[in-house]
Amino acid sequence: MTTPSTESSTTKKTQDSAGTEKNAAREAALNAAAQRPPYDASALEDTSTRDLVPAMPTHLSAPGVNLGAYINTVHQIPILTPTQEQELAHRYYDEGDVEAARLLVMSHLRFVIHIARSYSGYGLPQADLIQEGNLGLMKAVKRFDPNKGVRLVSFAVHWIKAEIHEFVIRNWRIVKVATTKAHRKLFFNLRSLKKTNNQLTLEEADAIAKDLNVTRKQVLEMESRLTSYDASFETQSSDDDDGRYAPQLFLEDGIDPAEMIEESDWEESNSSALIAAMDTLDDRSRDIVEQRWLTEQKSTLHELAAVYSISAERVRQIEKNAMDKIRDAMTIESVILPDDIQ
Known part of the structure; x- marks a missing residue:
């Protein structure tokens, strides 16, 4: 007969084992990349941007099935810690390590999905929007300087949006x-x-x-x-x-x-008071305000928390601080802002 204490012990062991496996998976990804052959300088020159972009599934004839599987898979990819991100970024920036660049791209694919959702109203396949965003992400990785003291996600958002913008304009x-x-x-x-x-x-x-x-x-x-x-x-x-x-x-x-x-x-x-005020915000704060108030499909606190790997409460605090800064930077005649952020 199984006692309550035995069941509790078994559950704890299972949870500990799952946590250990998750951490091991993250470390395995980095260790696998570390076991690379000596760097060949010519390899980077011969590598095109598209070669570094993880491919979308080619059989997307049934939307909501294969694309959904892709999105689910992306959200299972571990998010890099700041230390891991810096290590990989320096390996690519200093040495031209292509495998490090791939790992940086893989860990940021969920952010591309998040941005691509904002462009779903133009009648273009979501899979295509995501793939173009992936290309923008890789261009950002190729130009990212880890010595500037900013996270890759803050730098990449402009490149991702620029690539999707061009795709929408070109193909709508x-x-x-x-x-x-x-x-x-x-x-x-x-x-x-x-x-x-x-x-x-x-x-x-x-x-x-x-x-x-x-x-x-x-x-x-x-x-x-x-x-x-x-x-x-x-x-x-x-x-x-x-x-x-x-x-x-x-x-x-x-x-x-x-x-x-x-x-x-x-x-x-710059003549717009709202835009001028938004320009005073850092990239993360500006994106949170945009996704919470300025897009057709507004993101929830929990969705943004998953994107930035922070708590929903922290997203709310960033949002409130950003809105306070915007109000301070604008005159009362410019625009009436939402006043229901608690």
């Missing part, structure tokens, strides 16, 4: 919808600024134009494009001139991520 179903700074600004902000799904009134168009520092005409033109019939982006398999044209053939060349960052909404709209 409207031909050349966002080819200028003003068009890109409207493309990514107009829907969230509209109070209803109805057609904009002139007063609403004027208000949005003022917020985004564009003209009323540009606002109304973008609204018309966003609500008009979408042209196909499908390339034709035949050379028949009577077939449908492929609008993507007339798109401008892709924009370098560095240029996208330089021209991003946050940096080019």
Whole structure:
């Protein structure tokens, strides 16, 4: 007969064993990378960015099945400690160790998924958004300087968003919808600024134009494009001139991520009081405010806690402190901010 004390002892041993296995798995990943052959300087030069990006499943014909399995797998990858991250970052930065770069990418894939969710409203496959974000992550890893004293996740967020931005602009179903700074600004902000799904009134168009520092005409033109019939982006398999044209053939060349960052909404709209206030925040605080208040699919405290490997209470504190700083940096006439953060 099993006594309560025996059951308690067995449960404790099982929990201890599970904890030991989890720690062993994390250490095994680093130890495996440590058992690498002598570094060959030519290897880094011959390695393209895409070769370092973990591949998405190729059989995603059934959304919610394979993609879900990918997301579940990513969330099982151990998060690196600051010490482990620094060690791997220095190995890649100082020695060009490609395996260290792969481990850095793997441990940050969950963050890409988190960002890609914000772009789900554009009708593009989530798997494609994630894969483009993965490419941006790898570009960030290749440029990350561990001597700057910041975490990789804070540095990588701009590169991930820039790569997804370019992908959305290049592949969304409207031909050349966002080819200028003003068009890109409207493309990514107009829907969230509209109070209803109805057609904009002139007063609403004027208000949005003022917020985004564009003209009323540009606002109304973008609204018309966003609500008009979408042209196909499908390339034709035949050379028949009577077939449908492929609008993507007339798109401008892709924009370098560095240029996208330089021209991003946050940096080019200094006349906006809100954006100016947001610019005073550190990367993590700014991202938390954006994900909690400025996206269509708002993240919960627990979701952000998982992304940053901190408690939900700590996320709430960061959010509150950031909102307090924004209020202090803005005049009462600028914008009314949410006042229900406790």
